[in-house]
Amino acid sequence: MARRKILVVDDDPDLLRALRLRLKANDYDITTAGDGYSAIATAQKERPDLVVLDLGLPVGDGFVVLERLQKSNALAGVPVIVLSARDPQGNEERALKAGATAYFQKPADNEELMNVIRVSLSTSNPGGEARQA
Amino acid sequence: MSDPVTRILLIEDNPGDQDLVRLRLCESQPDLKVDCVPRLSDALASLDRETPSLVLLDLNLPDSRGADTFRKIREKAPNVPVVVLSSQDDEALAIKAVNHGVQDYLIKGDITSKRLEQAMRYAVERQSLVRSQEMARKKQIDFKNQFLSHVSHELRTPLTCIHQYVTLMLDGLAGPLQPDQTDHLKTVLRSVNQLHAMIRDLLEATRAESGKLRVEPRCIALGTLIEQAVAMMNPTAQGKQVGLEVGVDQRIPLVYADPDRILEVLINLMDNAVKFTPAEGAVTVKACLQETDNTVVYVSVCDTGRGISPEAKALIFERLYQDPDSIDDNRAGLGLGLFICRELIRLRQGHITVVSEPGLGSTFTFTVPVYSLARLLTPVITHGGAVRPSLVLMEVNLKPIYNPPRGNWKETWQQCLETVQRCVYLDKDLVLPPIGSTSPTETFFVVASTDIEHSGAMITRVREQLSRVRELAAKATVTITTSPVEISLPVPGEDLKQQVERIAERVNAMVLHAMGRDAKFNGKGHPKPS
Numbered sequence: 001m002a003r004r005k006i007l008v009v010d011d012d013p014d015l016l017r018a019l020r021l022r023l024k025a026n027d028y029d030i031t032t033a034g035d036g037y038s039a040i041a042t043a044q045k046e047r048p049d050l051v052v053l054d055l056g057l058p059v060g061d062g063f064v065v066l067e068r069l070q071k072s073n074a075l076a077g078v079p080v081i082v083l084s085a086r087d088p089q090g091n092e093e094r095a096l097k098a099g100a101t102a103y104f105q106k107p108a109d110n111e112e113l114m115n116v117i118r119v120s121l122s123t124s125n126p127g128g129e130a131r132q133a
Numbered sequence: 134m135s136d137p138v139t140r141i142l143l144i145e146d147n148p149g150d151q152d153l154v155r156l157r158l159c160e161s162q163p164d165l166k167v168d169c170v171p172r173l174s175d176a177l178a179s180l181d182r183e184t185p186s187l188v189l190l191d192l193n194l195p196d197s198r199g200a201d202t203f204r205k206i207r208e209k210a211p212n213v214p215v216v217v218l219s220s221q222d223d224e225a226l227a228i229k230a231v232n233h234g235v236q237d238y239l240i241k242g243d244i245t246s247k248r249l250e251q252a253m254r255y256a257v258e259r260q261s262l263v264r265s266q267e268m269a270r271k272k273q274i275d276f277k278n279q280f281l282s283h284v285s286h287e288l289r290t291p292l293t294c295i296h297q298y299v300t301l302m303l304d305g306l307a308g309p310l311q312p313d314q315t316d317h318l319k320t321v322l323r324s325v326n327q328l329h330a331m332i333r334d335l336l337e338a339t340r341a342e343s344g345k346l347r348v349e350p351r352c353i354a355l356g357t358l359i360e361q362a363v364a365m366m367n368p369t370a371q372g373k374q375v376g377l378e379v380g381v382d383q384r385i386p387l388v389y390a391d392p393d394r395i396l397e398v399l400i401n402l403m404d405n406a407v408k409f410t411p412a413e414g415a416v417t418v419k420a421c422l423q424e425t426d427n428t429v430v431y432v433s434v435c436d437t438g439r440g441i442s443p444e445a446k447a448l449i450f451e452r453l454y455q456d457p458d459s460i461d462d463n464r465a466g467l468g469l470g471l472f473i474c475r476e477l478i479r480l481r482q483g484h485i486t487v488v489s490e491p492g493l494g495s496t497f498t499f500t501v502p503v504y505s506l507a508r509l510l511t512p513v514i515t516h517g518g519a520v521r522p523s524l525v526l527m528e529v530n531l532k533p534i535y536n537p538p539r540g541n542w543k544e545t546w547q548q549c550l551e552t553v554q555r556c557v558y559l560d561k562d563l564v565l566p567p568i569g570s571t572s573p574t575e576t577f578f579v580v581a582s583t584d585i586e587h588s589g590a591m592i593t594r595v596r597e598q599l600s601r602v603r604e605l606a607a608k609a610t611v612t613i614t615t616s617p618v619e620i621s622l623p624v625p626g627e628d629l630k631q632q633v634e635r636i637a638e639r640v641n642a643m644v645l646h647a648m649g650r651d652a653k654f655n656g657k658g659h660p661k662p663s
Contacts, residue, residue: 012290014294014298015293015294022297025306085286085289085290087282089340093544096603097603106290106293107325110304119535
């Protein structure tokens, strides 16, 4: 099977670099975005298999990104894992209702995060029907 | 400034006194509207309908006397100023009322229109002053809590970065490490984890203070939770060469509590106990019932540490308190752990205490309510002094499609539970508290006051509503079944309470059977109706 592609969205470039290294070590292809707008643009261009998404982002926060992904036929089935410093109370429910698969508060346990990424990738519909094109 | 006095609620049962006060009121302010009621019950009903500018209150009414009267009025309308009308021989009571938030009092024999007017004006002014002070205080607290919540969020961002890079290196993802480099990085990681725990505590304490701690009680076996806590604490205890012992009375019944919160309290107490116990010492966790009170289980964490001084004991559950003697030790923490424990236990009407002998160790004990199905069932299955004619047990079973279930299934299961709760009639159906910790295969039980022929409508209703739970269809298959609860005729000499207990036992047995007689909940763990 081809390597699965993960889009990581965070406005902290240092954290992005570290997450890229860790995910690469777990055999994933990585693409990154540092704000809400480029997150949506990158998702449309790169068609990732999974998105790791921060909530507090410039140019359209994580909730906006979630909403846009859900509205896109090609991307609605892509699992989104929220990784945010925000308090889960209030935000977790809102994110899940908006279509997120899981919510992690920063700093997250690496092993748990990798587990959820693996499980989400194995159970999600790879790419959806739009991918066939 | 305060609003002008336009409407008075006069609560007075003596017609003579009523007329007198009315007269005095009219003399000074002829356009004042006065509603007069003779009983407390009428007064409470009137306060429900309309808020007066002020209440004039006689404390001794046909349906309420003394301190109770003003307490109930204050409870109903905390923002309405109250002036007590007191008789000559009852001044002590009137003063007590003032100490409890009533604004002023007048002696009935001495009421002149001038004094009455003055008392009323002062009462209104003072009440509005108190209110604005309270609002300012609340604003300050809100601001402080918001600030703390903001700060802890901001602290997490750089902390996450440190955590990520340290673990990257420790996991060898940035190249091989020398043994002492690994050691150094492990030290950094320990400090990062400590800092993380502090931020968590800070936020949790803020929530406790603003009443936002969330507790989701379930029907759980304490023994399992204690084992879990001991397993989590074992590495730390072993590292300090402190023994961890468990003494759980096998007869303790199931309890009604939030498993995550109880675990949090246990870990907090055990962590403290291990921290303050020297090598070769021991920490013991016990759970037992006390003969005097079978509605709660006592859980205690006992150590052989250096103990707590009486002065420290008085303050130990307060926010930010830290034992001044522990400066030389590794003071990891903000002094919030015990405060959070106390708030979590109090939230469920429990209490937490400490007994300690300096030099000999300390024992922290907290209570957890016993799960009693009979108590929960009574208001639902009894009606007009008898048990309802027929009862049905409904099972809503969630079986995950994928193993392990995908995504945040715990949240989805919780949403299902809330949905089922919305589908029942609160006065005659009862959704049983979920049993055990949330598990991938979950069953919710409902005792419903209906017969098996009519239970189809309920099944349809629940199924319909559950189909709207987001993501459920993708995560689990739902099976809903109902079976009748046998209600045999009352045994001669049996009262209603005993009858309910018998039905509760029957329901418990059905639930246990449905759950496949899970070993954890079998036999000894079976709740005794109380």
